[in-house]
Amino acid sequence: MSFALLNKSSSARAGILKTAHGDIETPVFMPVGTAATVKAMTVDDLHNINAQIILGNTYHLMLRPGSERLERLGGLHKFMNWNKPILTDSGGFQVMSLSKIRKLTEQGVEFQSHVDGTKYMLSPERSMEIQHQLGSDITMIFDECTPYPATHTQAKESMELSLRWAERSKKAFKPREGYHLFGIVQGSVYEDLRKISASQLKNIGFDGYAIGGLAVGEGQEAMFKVLDYITDELPKDKPRYLMGVGKPLDILGAVARGIDMFDCVLPTRNARNGQIYTKHGALNLSNAKFADDNTPIDKYSKHKAANTYSKAYLHHLLKCDEILASMLLTQVNLGFYLDMMVEIREAIKQNKFQEYYNNFVQFYSYS
Numbered sequence: 001m002s003f004a005l006l007n008k009s010s011s012a013r014a015g016i017l018k019t020a021h022g023d024i025e026t027p028v029f030m031p032v033g034t035a036a037t038v039k040a041m042t043v044d045d046l047h048n049i050n051a052q053i054i055l056g057n058t059y060h061l062m063l064r065p066g067s068e069r070l071e072r073l074g075g076l077h078k079f080m081n082w083n084k085p086i087l088t089d090s091g092g093f094q095v096m097s098l099s100k101i102r103k104l105t106e107q108g109v110e111f112q113s114h115v116d117g118t119k120y121m122l123s124p125e126r127s128m129e130i131q132h133q134l135g136s137d138i139t140m141i142f143d144e145c146t147p148y149p150a151t152h153t154q155a156k157e158s159m160e161l162s163l164r165w166a167e168r169s170k171k172a173f174k175p176r177e178g179y180h181l182f183g184i185v186q187g188s189v190y191e192d193l194r195k196i197s198a199s200q201l202k203n204i205g206f207d208g209y210a211i212g213g214l215a216v217g218e219g220q221e222a223m224f225k226v227l228d229y230i231t232d233e234l235p236k237d238k239p240r241y242l243m244g245v246g247k248p249l250d251i252l253g254a255v256a257r258g259i260d261m262f263d264c265v266l267p268t269r270n271a272r273n274g275q276i277y278t279k280h281g282a283l284n285l286s287n288a289k290f291a292d293d294n295t296p297i298d299k300y301s302k303h304k305a306a307n308t309y310s311k312a313y314l315h316h317l318l319k320c321d322e323i324l325a326s327m328l329l330t331q332v333n334l335g336f337y338l339d340m341m342v343e344i345r346e347a348i349k350q351n352k353f354q355e356y357y358n359n360f361v362q363f364y365s366y367s
Contacts, residue, residue, distance in 0.1 A: 002017065002018045002019075002178075002180060002207060003015055003016070003017050003018070003207075003208070003237065003238055003239050004016050005236075005237070006349060007348055007349050007351070008348070009347065009348040009349075009350075009351045009352065009353035009354070010256070010353060010354060011231070011256060011257055011258045012027075012255050012256055012258070012344075012347075012348045012353040013026070013027070013258055013260055013348065014026065014027070014345050014348040014349050015239070015260060017208075017239050017260075018178065019053075019085040019137040019138065019178050019179070019180065020085075020137050020176070020177065020178030020179055021077065021083060021084055021085045021086070021137050021178075022052075022083075022084050022085055024052045024053050024085055025052065025345055026239060026260040026261060026345070027251075027255050027259065027260050027261070027262070027341055027344055027345060027348075028052055028053060028260070028261055028262070028341060029251065029262045029263070029264075029337045029338060029340075029341050030052075030053050030054055030055045030087060030261065030262065030263040031046065031051055031054050031055070031263075031267075031268065031334055031337075032054070032055045032057075032263055032264065032265045032268060033054040033055060033056050033057075033080070033082075033086075034056070034057045034060050034265075035057065035060045035061065035064065036056065036061065036076060036079055036080045037080060038051075038054060038268060038330075038334075039268050039272070039326070039330065040268065040271070040272065040323075040326040040327045040330040041268075041327070041330055041331070041334070043080065043081050043082050045327075045331060046082070046334075048303075048331075049303060049331065049334055049335045049338050050338055050342070051084070051334070051338060052084060052085070053084060053085040053086065053087060053137075053138075054082065054084070054085075054086055054087075055086070055087050055088070055089065055263045056076055056086050056087070056088045056089075056134065056136070057088065057089055057091070057094065058088050058089060058090055058091035058094075058127060058130050058131055058134070059089075059091035059093075059094035059095060059098070059122075060094065061076070061088075061130070061134060062091065062120070062122075062130050063113050063115055063118075063120075064115065067129075067130040067133040067134060068133065070133060070134055071133040071134075075133070075134060075135030076088075076134040076135050076136070077135055085137040085138065086134070086135070086136055086137055086138075087136065087137065087138035087140070087263075088131045088134055088136040088138070088139060088140065089140050089243075090127045090131070090139075090140045090141060090142040090143065090169075091122055091127055091130070091142070092109075092122075092127075092142055092143050092144060092145050093145045093244075095109045095111050095122055096144075096145045096147070097145075098114045099111035099112055099113065099114055104144070106161070106164070107121075107123055108121055108122050108123030108124065108126065108142070108165075109121070109122050109123075109144075122142070123142065123168075124141070124142040124165045124166075124168035124169040124172060125168060125169075125172040127141075127142035127169065128142070128169055128172035128173050128174075129172070132173075132174055136179070137178065137179055137180065138179075138180045138181075138182060138207075138208070139173060139179070139180070139181050139182070140181075140182050140184060140210065141162075141165065141166045141169035141170070141181065141182065141183055141184055141206075142165050142168075142169050143162035143165055143166065143184045143186060143212060144158050144161050144162050144165070144186070145212065145213060145216075146158040146159065146186055146187075146188050146213045147216070148188065148189075148213070148216040148217045148218055149188075149217075149218075150188050152190055152193070155186075155187055155188035155190055155193055156187075156190075156193055158186060158188075159186040159187045159188075159193050159196070159197050162184065162186045162197070163197065163200050163201070166183055166184070166200075166201060166204055167204055169181070170204050170205070170206070180207035180208060181206055181207055182206055182207060182208040182209060182210050182239075182241060183201035183204065183206035183208075183209050183210065184201075184209075184210045184211070184212040184243070185197045185198050185201060185209060185210065185211050185212065185230060185234075186212055186213050187213070188213055189218055189222050189225075189226060191226075191229055194226060194229070194230050194233070195229070195230070195233055198230060198233035198234055199233065202234075202235060206238070207238065207239075208238050208239040208240070208241060208261075209234045209235070209238055209239075209240055209241070210240075210241040210242070210243050210261075211226070211227070211230060211240070211241070211242050211243065211259075212243045212244075214226060214242065214243070214244070214245065215242075215243075215244045215245045215246050215250070215264075216244075220249075220250060220253070223245075223250070223254075224253055224254075224257065227242070227253075227254055227257040227258075227259065228257060231257055231258035231259065239260045239261055240258060240259050240260050240261065241259070241260065241261035241262075242254050242259045242261070242262055243263065244263065244264055245262055245263075245264055246262070246264050246266065247264075247266060248277060248337070248340060248360075248364065249361065249364060249365075251337075251340070251341075252340075252344070252357060252360060252361070255344055255348075255353075256353070256357060267330070267333035267334050267336070267337050268330050268333065268334065270282075270333065271326060271329035271330040271332065271333045271334075272325075272326045272329070272330070273286075274286035274318045274325070274329065276297060276329055276332050276333055276336075277332075277333050277336045277337070278297060278298060278336065279298075279336075279360070279363055279364060280363055280364065281364055281365075283297075283311075285311060285314050285315050285318055285329070286315065286318050286319070287315075290311040290312060290314075290315040291312055291315050291316075292312055293310065293311040293312050293315070294310045294311075294312055295310060295311060296308060296309060296310060296311070297309075297311060297314075297332055298336075301335065301336075301339075302335075302339075303331060303332065303335035303339075304331075305328040305329070305331035305332045305335065306331075306332045306335060306336070309328060314328060314329065340360075343356065344356065
């Protein structure tokens with residue numbers, strides 16, 4: 001089996017996902033490497049913070065440098081000198097959010113590049129081909145990202161289209177040892193649609209199951225409500241991936257509801273804007289109150305960016321718009337996220353997840 005559960009603590013799960021480029025301990029957070037790089041991070045930086053897997057983006061890589069070129073150059077792993085697993089999204093979300101003009105049909109999506117206006121057609125078959133050319137360890141099916149808010153009728157039509165595309169994605173995917181294809185549950189915030197989607201995806205059969213269409217404006221309460229019922233509809237022996245989530249308390253709450261995998265741009269994007277994550281909440285180092293603060297972000301952290309440099313120095317770098325600010329603060333944030341996941345995994349293995357959850361929420365919420 002490619003996925004094995006090691007322990008459960010209430011509904012929280014600790015497991016191992018085997019891929020062609022190594023094993024992944026779950027729950028896991030995947031840093032986002034949109035264009036063959038995690039912004040402001042070298043591959044050595046990623047190894048130093050113990051990143052297990054990164055996420056690449058089909059849409060951006062098909063535009064630049066192009067999937068055919070990447071295949072000629074040996075695939076995405078070799079291209080960016082990353083020898084651990086890579087998950088690639090299908091490109092559907094970026095087509096919706098970034099393309100200048102798009103035309104949705106049963107065949108796929110015709111769109112104009114946000115870079116230079118060039119026209120492209122992205123279909124389930126083409127998305128599978130691109131992700132194969134990239135050498136993705138985990139390929140995501142091509143789906144339509146349902147906008148929020150959506151009526152029940154709109155969400156139903158979108159979900160049904162995604163199911164038809166899921167079948168085509170499965171047929172176009174080239175199975176290989178250690179390479180996986182994940183389905184994506186859609187249906188907006190409607191329980192009946194989500195359950196239909198999960199049921200049909202299980203009938204098609206995938207190596208893992210993602211939950212898409214959340215963290216798009218519905219709020220944490222609505223997101224958790226969906227997770228409360230949908231995880232029971234998914235196979236217990238397959239990994240569960242909540243796409244695009246999220247903030248530390250979002251991740252913690254989702255783990256408590258049985259989710260195994262996460263990705264989000266927040267720790268890297270917010271770092272570039274001066275916001276850092278700590279066990280006592282988020283801090284904005286651009287604020288003037290940090291100009292004379294000679295203390296490190298976290299003297300107990302094992303990461304030099306967090307335990308060595310003063311808040312005053314990092315504040316200064318931000319005010320001067322120095323590149324080093326983005327580099328150091330990204331290390332701080334991703335280091336915090338990945339350390340949090342290590343702590344979560346250990347708490348689950350020791351049947352102490354609820355205790356860890358309560359302590360984390362207490363200190364994070366009342367800062």
